Amino acid sequence: MSSFYDRYSTERRRKGSVLCVGLDPDPARLPEGYDRGDIIPAIRSFLADVIRATGELAVAYKPNLAFFEVLGPRGMELFADVLEEVRSLAPEALIIADAKRGDVGHTAERYAKTFFETYQCDAVTLRPYMGMDTIDPFLAYRERAAIVLCHTSNAGAPEFQESGEPPLYLRMAAAVATRNEETGNLWMVVGATRDPASIRRIRDEAPDVPLLVPGVGAQGGDLEGVLEAAGQDVLIYAGRAILYAAPERDGVARAAAAEAERLVRVMRTYLS
C-alpha cells in the first residue's frame, strides 16, 4: 500500500486538482425528490449522486462524523456504506474521516483502530492540544495520515489558540513540523476565512507539512489567496457549496459537477 502522501500527489497530478469534497449530510437540506420516508437510504442515494458526479475531480472525500453519528447506530452503517460508495465510484480518491478526535493513551489507540481498521479510512482529523503524544497512536499507521487541527476560523478561536507569544497555534505548527520530519504522515488543518494571513505564518513555521484548508467554496472569494499562500501541498475542501448546489434531485449531479469544475479551474492556474 502506498503512503497517503504518495497517493495524494499521484491523484493531484492525474486529476489536476486539490479538491476535497466534504460530505456533511443534513436531512433538513436534502434536495427534493429523494424519498424522505426513510432518511438513511435517501442520504446514501444523495451522497452517491454527488460522489459519482465529482469522482473525476475530487482527490479526496471528507465525511464529517457528526452528521452520521447524530443518526444513531444506523448512521454509522450509513457512514460505512458511504465509504463503500467512494471506493466503488471514485476508487483512487482518498477518504478523510473528519472526526476531530483527540484523547490520551488507550483511548487514542481505540480511536486510531476505529478509523484505520474498523472503517479503513486513509486519514483522520485530530486535535493535538492535549500534547503531541496523543497523536502517536495514529502516526504508528505509517501508510495513513493524521491531520491535526492547528488553527480554526471560529469567532472564539483567538481566546486560546492565539494566546501567548509566539501564539499557541504557531508553536503547535512548529511542533507538528518537527514530529513530521520523523514520521512523514502529518497534515494540518488551517481555517482561512477569518485570518487569511495565518496560512503564510503557519507555512513559515512548517514549510513541509501539507495543509487541509476548509471554508472555501460557499463564498468562493479567497480560493486564489489560499492557493497562493499554501503552496502545492494542499487539499482545499468545499462542502455545502457542492452538496447543496441544486434544490432538486434531478439537478444534483449536474450542479455538483459544475461547482467542482469551477473550483478546479481556479486550482489549475496555480498547480504546476
Add this chain to the structure above:
Amino acid sequence: MSSFYDRYSTERRRKGSVLCVGLDPDPARLPEGYDRGDIIPAIRSFLADVIRATGELAVAYKPNLAFFEVLGPRGMELFADVLEEVRSLAPEALIIADAKRGDVGHTAERYAKTFFETYQCDAVTLRPYMGMDTIDPFLAYRERAAIVLCHTSNAGAPEFQESGEPPLYLRMAAAVATRNEETGNLWMVVGATRDPASIRRIRDEAPDVPLLVPGVGAQGGDLEGVLEAAGQDVLIYAGRAILYAAPERDGVARAAAAEAERLVRVMRTYLS
C-alpha cells in the same frame, strides 16, 4: 426534568458517594466465562453485571465512546443498549458520554444533538481549546451538563496546556468559571495523577465549577488528596479498577462491588 447538578447532588447525598464508574470495555480483557463467540452480547452481559453490582454506590456511569466506536455500527447499538442497562439497573444514576468532542458551528450542534437527543445522555465530555464558543451548542441544553477538559495527566500535557504565564489551563479554568456563572451547567475534567497540586490551582481560578477527576482507583493512592483539594462538588471516576477486578465471570459482581465499596468508604470520610 431536574438539572444535571441537582440530580447529582441529590444522588451524592442519598448514596453518600461521589463515585463515577468508567465503562471502557476492552474485548481483550473480558473476564473468562462470557461467551466470546459473539463479543457484542458478551460485553453487554459483562457491563450489566458491573452496573448491577455498583448501582447503589455509583452516582454516575461514564461509557468511553472510543471503546464502542471501534466495534463499528454494532458497537453503537451496544452503546445504546448499555445506556438502557444503566437506566433500568441504576435508574437514578447519571450518564456521562465520555466522547471528548469539540468542533465549530454546525458540527458542534450535531454532536450536541447526538449525545443529548439521539442517545439521551445527561452529560458529555468536551474539548474547549478551539474557543468557548464551540461549547455553546451544548450549554443550550440547560438540564444537561458540558464537562470540558481543562488539564490532563498524559506525559505530553505540559507542551501546550501548561504553556504561557499564567499557564493555558488556568486561563481556561477562569474562562469556564465566567461562562458557568451564566449557564450553571459546566463541569471540568482535571487529571490528577501527574500533578496533584493542579487541582488546588484550578480550584483557586474556578471555585464553583464542579470537577470530574479521573485516574484514581487502579493505584488508589491519591484518592484522599483529590478529595481534600477538590472539595464536595466532584465526581471521581474509577474504570479498570472496578471493571477488571475479577478474572472470571463468577467473581465480577462481587469484586466490582467490593472495589466500589472500598472507594466509597474513603469518600464518605470527606463528604459532609
